[in-house]
Amino acid sequence: MARLTGKISLVTGAGAGIGAAVALRFATEGAHVYVSDVDGTAAAAVTAQIVELGHAATAVALDVTRGQDIQATFRTIETTHGRLDILVNNAGLNVRGDFRHMSDADWTKIREVNLDGVVRIARDGFALLKASGRGSLINLASIMGHRGLRQLAGYAATKGAVSALTRALAVEYAPFGIRVNALAPGFIETALTDRVLRNPMIAKALLEQTPLKRFGTPEDVAAAALFFASDESAFVTGAELAVDGGMAAGL
Numbered sequence: 514m515a516r517l518t519g520k521i522s523l524v525t526g527a528g529a530g531i532g533a534a535v536a537l538r539f540a541t542e543g544a545h546v547y548v549s550d551v552d553g554t555a556a557a558a559v560t561a562q563i564v565e566l567g568h569a570a571t572a573v574a575l576d577v578t579r580g581q582d583i584q585a586t587f588r589t590i591e592t593t594h595g596r597l598d599i600l601v602n603n604a605g606l607n608v609r610g611d612f613r614h615m616s617d618a619d620w621t622k623i624r625e626v627n628l629d630g631v632v633r634i635a636r637d638g639f640a641l642l643k644a645s646g647r648g649s650l651i652n653l654a655s656i657m658g659h660r661g662l663r664q665l666a667g668y669a670a671t672k673g674a675v676s677a678l679t680r681a682l683a684v685e686y687a688p689f690g691i692r693v694n695a696l697a698p699g700f701i702e703t704a705l706t707d708r709v710l711r712n713p714m715i716a717k718a719l720l721e722q723t724p725l726k727r728f729g730t731p732e733d734v735a736a737a738a739l740f741f742a743s744d745e746s747a748f749v750t751g752a753e754l755a756v757d758g759g760m761a762a763g764l
């Protein structure tokens with residue numbers, strides 16, 4: 514039995530990596546998925562793949578740093594469905610570098626996507642999630658919000674804030690039937706981590722710290738997202754689920 518039958522969902526940054534896997538998994542489980550990305554062509558390609566498999570999806574060009582894009586997307590969903598059951602704040606990026614040399618422009622770039630985008634979408638999506646009566650908001654945090662690693666300070670700061678925002682919104686949105694949870698992936702093989710994981714020395718060091726001795730796949734994260742999206746997690750809010758092969762649990 515499909516676990517998201519009839520649900521309406523929106524995934525940001527779903528043109529690649531984790532977001533694309535989440536969109537595909539949700540659609541396979543019976544949800545109508547709004548596949549959104551700043552790269553409209555990538556969103557359309559993922560949507561075409563889902564539709565070809567016989568599932569329901571709509572492509573949206575949505576830059577999470579643009580208020581107009583966010584509002585236009587929510588207006589479309591409101592007009593078409595009158596509600597939103599599942600909202601995944603997945604869009605994210607990283608600019609690596611030593612913190613002491615980080616430019617204002619780089620910090621602004623990371624912050625605008627990883628934090629301001631999440632804040633805006635969580636705020637502007639409230640009315641549609643409330644209209645669902647059983648809304649589920651899922652934020653992509655990171656192991657880096659809890660652990661330090663060189664050259665990732667700006668990214669870590671935004672992800673730590675996403676974890677804090679998740680807990681605060683879980684409390685604030687609960688009276689409206691909206692659950693708010695976060696996923697904290699470790700190292701997942703996507704374009705975001707490609708350069709790091711292809712460096713044999715770094716990859717070896719990271720695997721030594723990963724009890725399950727492998728990197729994660731986007732599908733590993735999508736499976737965890739499905740739990741938060743479905744009614745099987747009906748009594749879970751304010752939680753953060755590590756999808757990291759045990760990395761955060763170790764020394």
Ligand SMILES: NC(=O)c1ccc[n+]([C@@H]2O[C@H](COP(=O)([O-])OP(=O)(O)OC[C@H]3O[C@@H](n4cnc5c(N)ncnc54)[C@H](O)[C@@H]3O)[C@@H](O)[C@H]2O)c1
Pocket residue numbers: 525526527528529530531532549550551552555575576577578602603604605606626653654655656697698699700701702703704705706
């Ligand atoms: N890959 C990992 O190891 C890992 C670990 C922890 C957390 N995460 C988080 O998971 C999420 C997805 O990461 P990923 O690894 O799939 O990355 P990715 O680079 O493979 O995909 C990110 C997607 O977000 C889109 N995007 C970028 N800026 C955007 C914007 N302004 N508006 C809308 N879309 C935008 C990109 O076009 C891309 O399709 C991010 O929030 C990331 O921080 C990833």
